[in-house]
Amino acid sequence: MSSLNGSVCFDEARRVAIFGGTHGNEMSGVTLVNLWVKNGAEIQRKGLEAKPFITNPRAVKKCTRYVDTDLNRAFSPENLSAPWGDDLPYEVQRAQEINRLFGPKGSPEAYDVIFDLHNTTSNMGCTLILENSKDHFNLQMMNYIKKAIAPASCLVLLNEHPLLKYSTSRSVAKHPVGLEVGPQPQGVLRSNIFESMRIILKHALDFIELFNEGVEFPACTVEVFRVLERVDYPRDTNGNIIAMVHPNLQDCDWEPLNPGDPMFQTFEGKPIYYQGPGTVYPTFINEAAYYEKQQAFVTTRREALVASTIRKA
Numbered sequence: 001m002s003s004l005n006g007s008v009c010f011d012e013a014r015r016v017a018i019f020g021g022t023h024g025n026e027m028s029g030v031t032l033v034n035l036w037v038k039n040g041a042e043i044q045r046k047g048l049e050a051k052p053f054i055t056n057p058r059a060v061k062k063c064t065r066y067v068d069t070d071l072n073r074a075f076s077p078e079n080l081s082a083p084w085g086d087d088l089p090y091e092v093q094r095a096q097e098i099n100r101l102f103g104p105k106g107s108p109e110a111y112d113v114i115f116d117l118h119n120t121t122s123n124m125g126c127t128l129i130l131e132n133s134k135d136h137f138n139l140q141m142m143n144y145i146k147k148a149i150a151p152a153s154c155l156v157l158l159n160e161h162p163l164l165k166y167s168t169s170r171s172v173a174k175h176p177v178g179l180e181v182g183p184q185p186q187g188v189l190r191s192n193i194f195e196s197m198r199i200i201l202k203h204a205l206d207f208i209e210l211f212n213e214g215v216e217f218p219a220c221t222v223e224v225f226r227v228l229e230r231v232d233y234p235r236d237t238n239g240n241i242i243a244m245v246h247p248n249l250q251d252c253d254w255e256p257l258n259p260g261d262p263m264f265q266t267f268e269g270k271p272i273y274y275q276g277p278g279t280v281y282p283t284f285i286n287e288a289a290y291y292e293k294q295q296a297f298v299t300t301r302r303e304a305l306v307a308s309t310i311r312k313a
């Protein structure tokens with residue numbers, strides 16, 4: 001990557017991977033990737049190799065999120081450099097394998113782009129997840145996808161938080177992209193969710209093909225929702241949940257939550273109000289997989305990011 005006259009140059013993105021089954025019970029990604037492993041015609045584009053890959057086959061087989069530990073938290077420097085041994089948790093072994101195949105993370109040999117396909121039980125619609133607000137290649141891709149699918153919508157969640165950011169499977173790539181589509185229950189396939197995921201990926205691959213052909217993408221702004229805070233369920237001293245997501249908040253991902261708005265409801269029916277300093281945009285509301293992570297939802301703030309002009313080096 002280099003910068004000249006305000007435009008940013010990137011190498012062609014020739015090595016692209018599409019991950020499914022990072023969580024073995026998120027069925028749209030698992031099913032699409034299995035489909036493309038059998039027949040990859042749909043994901044082929046001129047000038048790039050798109051490799052479909054099931055990242056956690058044991059979890060897929062059991063239709064569970066993970067076997068020993070969450071694979072999408074396992075790509076830390078400590079895990080990736082841990083001495084190999086059969087005593088390592090399965091997902092840590094797998095992270096090392098994936099890092100060898102698609103990385104090494106942070107190196108010039110790493111894959112250019114990895115799309116990681118996820119489903120959420122939250123009512124988030126189509127969401128693209130970024131980890132870096134300065135990745136102008138990814139920001140331009142987000143802008144392209146948003147325009148391509150309009151009037152349908154697709155929001156961008158930016159997880160760049162110093163404490164809440166985690167070491168994802170896709171973080172092995174130079175340009176990591178998470179694709180999160182919901183609502184879809186764990187272990188269930190819904191045709192509308194499956195098709196939305198498929199269409200977003202089609203546009204994403206089209207963008208890379210155009211970029212590799214030499215198309216210049218002019219500067220633009222991209223609306224993103226930046227992760228601010230994790231909010232846990234109210235709990236008693238034993239750690240048991242004592243309230244549920246309030247009906248006014250349930251399914252209202254991306255809608256403003258203002259100070260004084262109800263966010264939880266106790267089993268006795270008593271509302272608990274949001275007391276933050278200003279309006280936030282909650283998402284991942286009541287995600288099933290996050291009960292174990294002590295997270296009822298995450299708050300975000302809306303931001304407009306500037307994407308520089310990009311072209312190929």
Ligand SMILES: CC(=O)N[C@@H](CC(=O)O)C(=O)O
Nearest residue numbers: 023072118119120129178289
């Ligand atoms: C529901 C779910 O699994 N969400 C993903 C989000 C991501 O890929 O960043 C996760 O927690 O790993």
Ligand SMILES: [Zn+2]
Nearest residue numbers: 023026118119
């Ligand atoms: Zn997931």
